[in-house]
Amino acid sequence: MSENSQNTVDKANNDTLFQVGDQRLSITQLMQIARLGQAVMALSPDALARVEASRAWVMQTVGDIADAKANGNKPSAYYGINTGFGALAGRSALDSTYLTKVLGRNLIASHSVGVGPYFDEEVIRATLLIRAQSLAQGYSGVRPVIINTLVAMLNNRVYPAVPEQGSLGASGDLAPLCHLLLVMCHAPQPDSADDIDLKLDTTDGEAFVPFVPSAVNTSQDNASTPPYFHLTQSPCTGEQTLWQRVSGTQAMASVGGKIELQAKEALALSNGATVSAAIAALVVHDAQNLLDNAELVVAMTLEGIRGFRDPFYPHVHRARGHLGAEKIAAQILLYVEGSQILDPGDLKTQPKRVPPQDPYSVRCAPQVLGTIRDTLDLARQWVEMDLNAATDNPLIFLDLERDYKTVSGGNFHGEPIAMAMDFLSIALTELGSISDRRMFNLIDYYPSKTYEDPVQKINPQHGLSGFLIDEPKITEGLNTGLMMLQATAAALVSDCKVLAHPDSVDSIPSSANQEDHVSMSLNAALHARKIVQNVENILALEFLCATQAIGLQLAKHGNEDLQPGTGTKAAYDCMRAAGVEFLTQDRVLYPDIRKALHLVRSGALVQAARQAGA
Structure with missing residues (x-):
């Protein structure tokens, strides 16, 4: 911003x-x-x-x-x-x-x-x-x-x-x-x-203004007090802003004073649980972006492992009656439309491999993401309710027949926000957890199994080399490939699991027991926001692995002979255009992670994939 x-x-x-x-x-x-x-x-x-x-x-x-x-x-x-x-x-x-x-x-x-x-x-x-x-x-x-x-x-x-x-x-x-x-x-x-x-406390309060180097000390109440700096970063652009702390009086001067x-x-x-609702609204918005990215990365991972279309056909989901899962599956199928990388089996053509079953983290993605979608819809309903609610106490109702027009109630209680964030924290932790499992399947080294190629340690399920890097015999064991991306994802998933412990069940009485049941909604919102940030990184890591996997499939079969789906190809090209290059030997990967994270947060990958399939 x-x-x-x-x-x-x-x-x-x-x-x-x-x-x-x-x-x-x-x-x-x-x-x-x-x-x-x-x-x-x-x-x-x-x-x-x-x-x-x-x-x-x-x-x-x-x-x-x-x-x-x-x-x-x-x-x-x-x-x-x-x-x-x-x-x-x-x-x-x-x-x-x-x-x-x-x-x-x-x-x-x-x-x-x-x-x-x-x-x-x-x-x-x-x-x-x-x-x-x-x-x-x-x-x-x-x-x-x-x-x-x-x-x-x-x-x-x-x-x-x-x-x-x-x-x-x-x-x-x-x-x-x-x-x-x-x-x-x-x-x-x-x-x-x-x-x-009464000689009241006149403490002024504190605010931030964008830092101007020439005004470091002149803007302080006391020029001898060292300035305090605060750094923020835009989630959209990554642009950072350095702020300087000033008095409330100075900050309010631009609006006519206190x-x-x-x-x-x-x-x-x-x-009113207003700050809780503010964070919750940001969480719900960013969670929707995560779910949109998750649909796309499932499609790319599906291609990376040369998986099956069967689990995504509407017949499966209508048999259960889960509309959320059906919508997720339909979007994934749209992304892989026209793919020559996937197993050729469809509703008219026999699958090449039998049985047509991928690991649960891929095959059951519609059911998991569909449930997350339903949870997100519920959270959005509760949060938008509070964005437009009168939440202070007491409230004034002028149409009462009595003279005492105020009514004391409990609209300030943050339970709807707390539960929305608790439920969403659990759902988003699952989003990160299942992403980590797909990553693991992409890079699995299969040390104790029979390989398609004993020299390059080719995974027999999806034809990919161990840790998603092709190595000739002469350099075998020299390159770690993308192994550590999954290790980072595992650390983030573990953090999410701890943060997903529900805050709303942890009431501690206060105010001489007048406030004997509280919501802990702000804690719930803060934890949910941290989970969102973790899962953004997890999905960025899976996008890197899926992009490398598709690149390996293309290299193995010849770029001219094998085409990704319309949507997945657009996302793949977007990753390459952002500077994420094909991995041929070990290199420092954190710049690639940053690039992928920006693409996830900005929604650029999803936008490219949806426009390609429009």
Whole structure:
């Protein structure tokens, strides 16, 4: 994500931009804004009316509290407005406007306790967008300026420094959201001479700006303090950005400065599993890309081993009734259409080898990937629900017959996100695991079996030489070939298996047992994101092995006499065009891995293969 794409408001027609509160937010739209830097439009007229109506009730309530004090009466207690939060709810009823603002500031100050590395910029951008969309539903009682400030922060690339760890996922992602709010707002000042100045903590919060060498010390609050640097990398292009940490005041200068939060606003901004949902949306998007790449690499590995088409025909999957598996199988068959490398057996032609059975990691790929597809669909449903949900507490329902218009509930609980990420973590770990098994079958040395060629140690199942490298007798044992690619994949799969332990079953009570069951949704989302990164590398490694295997088949039979499928050939050519050369002797392979990883993340291989088969 380049600096220009972030700093420059999208010049396209406003009709093409997302307008907060006006339409349903999809994961696709979120990715355009969070990852690619597309601008966002402020509140629509309908959303503005909803927001103003709920805010008017809060202001009326605050006025009633002040009137009660002026008349010597005890004010009513309204949770979220003039009482403590969580286990402190109802302990007292604050009786001044200033104290209701202090209540919110103390919430932000006391909950800014995150630790660990900082979130990537795209996570923070997604968080800002989701929080704005949530508040725009009109159930939260905040002023329109709150939502417009979140939008301005997005459009002006304000990047709060938010640590990754410290959230239980109920009541929402309190710690990370409060770190964000430290940047956005300042401590309140007494409203009148009657208010006692409580000398509040005025910690400014921290944010990041792109590093400019000439401004290293001048941008620091204290020129004697060594600068702190933070490095991020775009998952799309691999472009790196070096950031410098600055004060919240400096970061907010581009959007008119910090704002002072009024009654209820701090709670409305900090309640909800918003950061969890932000990461989950990124995970779901990237998981779909992984599944698309997995279909293609199965097709390439199928050709690499000269496998059979039979397991991919719709007859098999209709017999079970698994639509997900049928769709996966159909796409794989489309990629290998016209292949002369595969066994010639089809629905009309007898297979050359009998029985027509490849290893499970190939033969059962539709069933495994189809189940992963179904799991991804469920995760997408839950995550997109939360992208458009009012998730703070309490919520304001103006149509209630009672005067007490707030309703306390548990929409802040991150269970849908936690389970979505847990299920998806398990599914994606399987995606990596079965990929590793296909790699192993591609490079298997077969030391104890009878070889087709005793000199070159040819695998009798698929005619490939051991470790996917042809060696003459004189150099036998000199080259390791692609053996270590599978070793790296095995390490990554093992890591995924540990990370896939479900977080949602690991509730630990907090807040004097008021918060006695929590979701751990942020942990679940962070683990799922790491699994995505692992599996991206695993599939990149399989693409390298499959490309080498196809190259060996072509070399063995003559490029003119043997043709890959339409889609697999396009992907094969794309790998070669990216600089992944045929392996004839051992060489350093990490540059090839990086090239393959970029092709996986960018979707370039899938795009080339699908266009070829269109």
